Amino acid sequence: MVIADPLTENIGSEQKRNGKVINDFSILVATPNGSGSQTSNLVLLRALFKMGVPSSGKNLFPSNIQGMPTWYSIRCCQDGYVSWRERAEIAVLMNPATAPDDIAKIQPGGVCLYPESAVNELTRGDLNYYPMPTKQLSKEAPVSASMRPYIANMVYVGVLAHVLGIEITEIEAALRWQFSNRDKLVQLNLSVITAAEEWASQNLTKTDPYVVERSSATEGLMMIDGNSAAALGAIYGGMTVMSWYPITPSTSLADKLSHYAKDLRRSDTGKNTYAIVQAEDELAAIGMVIGAGWAGARAMTATSGPGISLMSEFAGFGYYAEIPAVIWDIQRVGPSTGLPTRVSQGDVTACYWSGHGDTEHVCLLPGNPAECFEFGWRAFDIAERLQTPVFVLSDLDLGMNNWMTTPFDYPEEPLDRGKVLTAKDVSSNGFHRYLDVDDDGIPYRTLPGNEQNGSAYFTRGSGHNADAMYSEDPKDYLENMKRLKKKLNTAQAYLPQPVTVLEHNADIGFIGFGSTDPAITEARDLLAAEGLASSYLRLRALPASTSITNFVNTHNRVYVIELNVDGQLHKVIRLQLPNLNTQLLSLAYCDGQPLTANWITKSVLDKEAEENGTRKQ
Amino acid sequence: MARGNNNTNSIGLTKTDYRGKDTTLCAGCGHISIGSQIITTAFELGLQPEKIIKISGIGCSSKSPAYFLSRSFAFNALHGRMPSVASGAMLANRHLIAIGISGDGDTGSIGLGQFKHAMRRNTPMVYIVENNGVYGLTKGQFSATADEGQELKYYGTNELPPMDLCLEAIVSDCGFVARSFAGDPKQVRPLLKAAISYNGTALLDIVSPCVAFNNAADSTKGYDWARDNDTPLHDISYIPLHEEITADYEPGTTSSVTLHDGSSIILRKVDENYDPTSRTTALRTLEDAKEKNMLLTGLLYYNPRRASLVESERLTDTALSHLSETELRPSEESLKTIMTNL
Numbered sequence: 001m002v003i004a005d006p007l008t009e010n011i012g013s014e015q016k017r018n019g020k021v022i023n024d025f026s027i028l029v030a031t032p033n034g035s036g037s038q039t040s041n042l043v044l045l046r047a048l049f050k051m052g053v054p055s056s057g058k059n060l061f062p063s064n065i066q067g068m069p070t071w072y073s074i075r076c077c078q079d080g081y082v083s084w085r086e087r088a089e090i091a092v093l094m095n096p097a098t099a100p101d102d103i104a105k106i107q108p109g110g111v112c113l114y115p116e117s118a119v120n121e122l123t124r125g126d127l128n129y130y131p132m133p134t135k136q137l138s139k140e141a142p143v144s145a146s147m148r149p150y151i152a153n154m155v156y157v158g159v160l161a162h163v164l165g166i167e168i169t170e171i172e173a174a175l176r177w178q179f180s181n182r183d184k185l186v187q188l189n190l191s192v193i194t195a196a197e198e199w200a201s202q203n204l205t206k207t208d209p210y211v212v213e214r215s216s217a218t219e220g221l222m223m224i225d226g227n228s229a230a231a232l233g234a235i236y237g238g239m240t241v242m243s244w245y246p247i248t249p250s251t252s253l254a255d256k257l258s259h260y261a262k263d264l265r266r267s268d269t270g271k272n273t274y275a276i277v278q279a280e281d282e283l284a285a286i287g288m289v290i291g292a293g294w295a296g297a298r299a300m301t302a303t304s305g306p307g308i309s310l311m312s313e314f315a316g317f318g319y320y321a322e323i324p325a326v327i328w329d330i331q332r333v334g335p336s337t338g339l340p341t342r343v344s345q346g347d348v349t350a351c352y353w354s355g356h357g358d359t360e361h362v363c364l365l366p367g368n369p370a371e372c373f374e375f376g377w378r379a380f381d382i383a384e385r386l387q388t389p390v391f392v393l394s395d396l397d398l399g400m401n402n403w404m405t406t407p408f409d410y411p412e413e414p415l416d417r418g419k420v421l422t423a424k425d426v427s428s429n430g431f432h433r434y435l436d437v438d439d440d441g442i443p444y445r446t447l448p449g450n451e452q453n454g455s456a457y458f459t460r461g462s463g464h465n466a467d468a469m470y471s472e473d474p475k476d477y478l479e480n481m482k483r484l485k486k487k488l489n490t491a492q493a494y495l496p497q498p499v500t501v502l503e504h505n506a507d508i509g510f511i512g513f514g515s516t517d518p519a520i521t522e523a524r525d526l527l528a529a530e531g532l533a534s535s536y537l538r539l540r541a542l543p544a545s546t547s548i549t550n551f552v553n554t555h556n557r558v559y560v561i562e563l564n565v566d567g568q569l570h571k572v573i574r575l576q577l578p579n580l581n582t583q584l585l586s587l588a589y590c591d592g593q594p595l596t597a598n599w600i601t602k603s604v605l606d607k608e609a610e611e612n613g614t615r616k617q
Numbered sequence: 618m619a620r621g622n623n624n625t626n627s628i629g630l631t632k633t634d635y636r637g638k639d640t641t642l643c644a645g646c647g648h649i650s651i652g653s654q655i656i657t658t659a660f661e662l663g664l665q666p667e668k669i670i671k672i673s674g675i676g677c678s679s680k681s682p683a684y685f686l687s688r689s690f691a692f693n694a695l696h697g698r699m700p701s702v703a704s705g706a707m708l709a710n711r712h713l714i715a716i717g718i719s720g721d722g723d724t725g726s727i728g729l730g731q732f733k734h735a736m737r738r739n740t741p742m743v744y745i746v747e748n749n750g751v752y753g754l755t756k757g758q759f760s761a762t763a764d765e766g767q768e769l770k771y772y773g774t775n776e777l778p779p780m781d782l783c784l785e786a787i788v789s790d791c792g793f794v795a796r797s798f799a800g801d802p803k804q805v806r807p808l809l810k811a812a813i814s815y816n817g818t819a820l821l822d823i824v825s826p827c828v829a830f831n832n833a834a835d836s837t838k839g840y841d842w843a844r845d846n847d848t849p850l851h852d853i854s855y856i857p858l859h860e861e862i863t864a865d866y867e868p869g870t871t872s873s874v875t876l877h878d879g880s881s882i883i884l885r886k887v888d889e890n891y892d893p894t895s896r897t898t899a900l901r902t903l904e905d906a907k908e909k910n911m912l913l914t915g916l917l918y919y920n921p922r923r924a925s926l927v928e929s930e931r932l933t934d935t936a937l938s939h940l941s942e943t944e945l946r947p948s949e950e951s952l953k954t955i956m957t958n959l
Binding site (some may be wrong): 222232237283290294313411415453454456458 | 933
């Protein structure tokens, strides 16, 4: 296994013009958490994005409220590569505790900004050092002494604005956006930023090559985090009941749902057309969702790994009893304490096979905010169409970080409420709850309250016949299990198909999903530059589309790339394609940080060298 | 009460319309008697069977919904998780009538968290605990309500104190807390009717003897002891909305409570006046009864002032399950406006 070494230099060539590197660098901001740096970082990111420079921001934070080290990493790239990189060209060292390590993460010839008052070991001779008078400038700001450490973070925004050439008007606009137009806050922060910029213009001599130039590369794009996009998707998908329990990194999905729903989902009489309930735990959260789905709500929950474990009994029950539900899993490293605020794609098998007995769940795999929005509404359609719990696997990186995205498409299709019988339907045709009437494995259901005599049925887990009567008859059980598998085959028609890029002369292909998409896309270009062409299939749902068979078949080797240690998706796909196992290789890695193009490129080159029997230098 | 001809109720249904499947519970099980009181209650109140949802957990108690109200919807959920399923269903459709059936294991042990939090949220539902102090379906383990010092064949002596579910309910702010005995249908029935009319979670903790595993003469969950020690706080009559009170009560001997739907209950004193609206009285009375080794039954605590879950969520009058697409999906314009700011 290739270990992602943060001290290995970023690969890919910097493009210099007249000695300048334009719109192509990463900024690493190191702070103690709880110091209020998030506002500064988001303002920087938004200003860069609004200047038209493709950008991304990654918050690498500990499970802590105040004092532990945290990093924010912004990447700008004119060519649109915005996956996270191990090293940065520019570092802002606001945390003396991590400064020695942070300095080591700077690219050769890079920039190091530091508070002049802090004693830092400025050990490397190849960097451009810029001291910042953070103490002095925050002292001059019209705020109380207790607010000074927070406002100090605006100093590096101002200094960076000068060093890189970020437009102050865009910074002001970003402040307005960040502070929802609260003028006093905007002016206060802006005064510190402009003072810092002013100071830098008079006192710093720029010796580094990095600059920002206005561009049109982000035209038509927006910036949003996946959890907000998912919340909006759910609202436009007619979510009616949401029950949840706080857990990072899913909490912001529930928060955003409340935030948007209170304006968007009021009835004419001012009442709510939805309910959002914070439950006592994940057991109750999923219990409410299953109860609500059974009674006709578009019900959902959002959780993360530990919550998925607690929900598994109900998820399995929902599969057997055929109850629609939507479960968002914003994946993180698990279990328990340690890395709960770090990203991972580690719940693939936990969700896919959640529950005891023979379960196999529909899982949707969004790879960007636009898909978080789309799957946000589509998940309800699929769940009600198939009458089954649907998992949506996002992760901390996609869910909590800001991503550039194309605008969301308003759903063109009407809501699909599935096979629900009215009182009239029951009275004219009768009702057999679990009978495969249409030969697609999907039975018809009625909703509690349907007034027709004969509409009611008894819901229970494993033991029931086609009329929902209690049965321990082996034949009934087997028939039911067979029908559930048939239903999964039917499911394919409703699931998002993979996004595939075929390179006709490629020996190798990649299968990936979710938040690793930008890293895989960049790695493919880096590999192509090394003369190695590759195809790419981004899976967007489980059970995997049958089209993967052809994809694997047409390549000599297919690497399943994922952000976990065991290669969970690789295992799932191997089970689905037993005859193609020798062509399926696993590229799995997880250390709590986003997967990088660097790591993928090196790992593929290594593996390919092994495969070809000759190690490349 | 039954109207129309003698065999049909106010909505024209016969008692048969409220019956269930043939029971598979043991002959003499207290749960059978509770089931038949539910049948009679629903029939007499003229409830539309299809509007009732029977939600249960796991255990003998939770099997019992199969044996009453076959025309009603039922959900035999997971062990201890009945309250969350009922809460979800009531959020989805506020016009349903939820009857939750649980047992002392289902509620007192594995489901204690959900029991208390459903009450805290005040989910509109009747919460019946068929309390027999023992795990029947797994053949006779002690439950959390088993008597301290009690002996059972395979499991020896119970060293732990029993949990009083009514006390737990009162401290959890449940606004309708009653205790009864399956062997006293005359008391169970009016309590059930009042519980259905209550706007929130109404707990009925009903001692319901298990003839197979816990019916020894000295068991506080057995028939003999319960019959000998049943001490009603009051005689209870339920008066539906628009029905006149016909009985003559001696002045000073009764108090009445008007319920959310306009119906009322008349409490006629037995020995002393008991005020069910005082929480401290209720708690003290239960503690006293424990010391005196009495099975105190009746409406222990009543508080109509709490908002139900449906009210605190400010739900629209139309059931969420029945909202139209235009009510569920905001306009394209609204999405565009949001995106302009991103």
